[in-house]
Amino acid sequence: LRLLVLLACVSALTACAPAIQRPGVATVLAPTPNKDARRANFVILHHTSNNTAAKALEILTSAQKGVSAHYLVGRNGTIWQLADEQDRTWHAGASWWGGQTDVNSASIGVELDNNGAEPYAEVQIRALLGLLRDIRQRLRIPAANFLGHGDVAPGRKVDPGANFPWRELALAGFGLWCDPPYPAAPAGLDNALALRALGYDTGRPDAALRAFRRHFVGTESGDPVTSEERNLMSCLLGKRTFTD
Ligand SMILES: [Zn+2]
Numbered sequence: 001l002r003l004l005v006l007l008a009c010v011s012a013l014t015a016c017a018p019a020i021q022r023p024g025v026a027t028v029l030a031p032t033p034n035k036d037a038r039r040a041n042f043v044i045l046h047h048t049s050n051n052t053a054a055k056a057l058e059i060l061t062s063a064q065k066g067v068s069a070h071y072l073v074g075r076n077g078t079i080w081q082l083a084d085e086q087d088r089t090w091h092a093g094a095s096w097w098g099g100q101t102d103v104n105s106a107s108i109g110v111e112l113d114n115n116g117a118e119p120y121a122e123v124q125i126r127a128l129l130g131l132l133r134d135i136r137q138r139l140r141i142p143a144a145n146f147l148g149h150g151d152v153a154p155g156r157k158v159d160p161g162a163n164f165p166w167r168e169l170a171l172a173g174f175g176l177w178c179d180p181p182y183p184a185a186p187a188g189l190d191n192a193l194a195l196r197a198l199g200y201d202t203g204r205p206d207a208a209l210r211a212f213r214r215h216f217v218g219t220e221s222g223d224p225v226t227s228e229e230r231n232l233m234s235c236l237l238g239k240r241t242f243t244d
Contacts, residue, residue, distance in 0.1 A: 037086040042100075042107035042145045043135060043174075044092050044152060045128075047114040047159040053078065056113055066090060069109035077127035085139075095152040096201035103152050108135060116161050125165060132174050144240050146174040147199075150214055154200060155207030162214050177216075178235035185234035191225045194233040198240070 046069065048056035053074040059065050060072060060082055068089040072080040083089045091109030100106055112128065114120055135141065148164065149157040170177030185194075191209070192202045200208040210220050216232060 038105075039139050040085060040106060040108045041139070041141055042097070042103065042147065043132065043141060044103060044107045044109050044147055044149055045160045045164070046091060046109065046111045046149045047116050047161055047164075048072070048111050049116050049159070050113070051115050053080075053113040056111060060111065069111040071108070071131060072111045072113060073124055073128050073131065074113045075121050075124050077121075077123040079127055079131055085135075092149065092152055094156065095149075096203075097147065097152045098199040108139075112160055112164075114160070114163075116159065117163075119163050120160075120165060125168065129169070129172050129174075132169075132172075136173070142241070143170070143173050144176050144199075148215060150211050151200065154211035155204050158214060162218055162220065166215055175215075176236050176239045178232055178239065180228070180232075182228070182231035182235045183238075185227075185230045189230055189234055191230065191233070194230070194237060197237055198233065 048059075050056040050059070053072060056072055057080065060068050068082055069091040070081065070083050070085055070087075070089050072082060074080070085108055088104050089109050090104060091111070092103035092107060095101075095103040097103055110128070110131065112120065112124065114124075132146065146169065148166075149159045150161075166175055167177055167179075169175050192205050195205075195208045195212055196202045198212070200211060202208045206222060209225065210222065212233070213229075214220050216236065217229065
């Protein structure tokens with residue numbers, strides 16, 4: 001009965017809006033026509049960890065599983081669209097990038113049909129590049145904002161994994177890249193500060209370093225940072241522009 005009374009109150013409030021929209025904060029509605037849908041400014045790449053696209057589709061569309069993405073790119077190059085790009089899908093989870101704490105709200109999620117322990121098929125990468133070109137053209141997403149799940153959730157996620165061809169993507173304009181030999185980093189460049197400036201959550205410095213290495217070096221060792229890697233961090237920071 002108490003619930004019914006509460007529901008009645010809620011609908012009464014709705015009916016006699018626009019004075020109060022929510023308890024605790026009195027607001028006055030003054031609607032504007034000058035608005036449109038929000039636009040994603042990041043693309044987050046994943047691997048499904050499944051052996052088939054059919055299995056991945058089953059999971060990504062199951063109400064019980066509570067996970068999703070906007071696109072799934074199959075091993076054979078088939079592209080499935082699971083949600084409108086204006087919608088917030090559930091792919092990044094607890095995540096952080098450059099101070100952005102709700103990566104799902106700011107991004108388009110792309111799942112790659114890959115079990116995490118196999119190379120990516122060339123036809124699949126070609127299809128992905130076609131999809132990303134289309135997204136970039138429409139949404140004007142800067143190169144630096146094409147990232148992996150492992151980048152935005154260090155210590156928790158590793159996808160799309162060390163097999164992912166980040167260099168090939170970066171040469172096509174998706175993500176940052178530097179090839180050796182790297183210019184010398186400024187003396188005294190702080191490793192953790194450099195990773196943080198790139199965007200990494202350095203709350204766990206070892207996890208951030210592993211994520212950086214997985215993406216930009218192709219290894220995941222826990223060794224101390226080398227001068228070569230410090231030079232690489234510095235080079236990448238120099239490439240970080242925010243124009244599309
Ligand atoms: Zn993922």
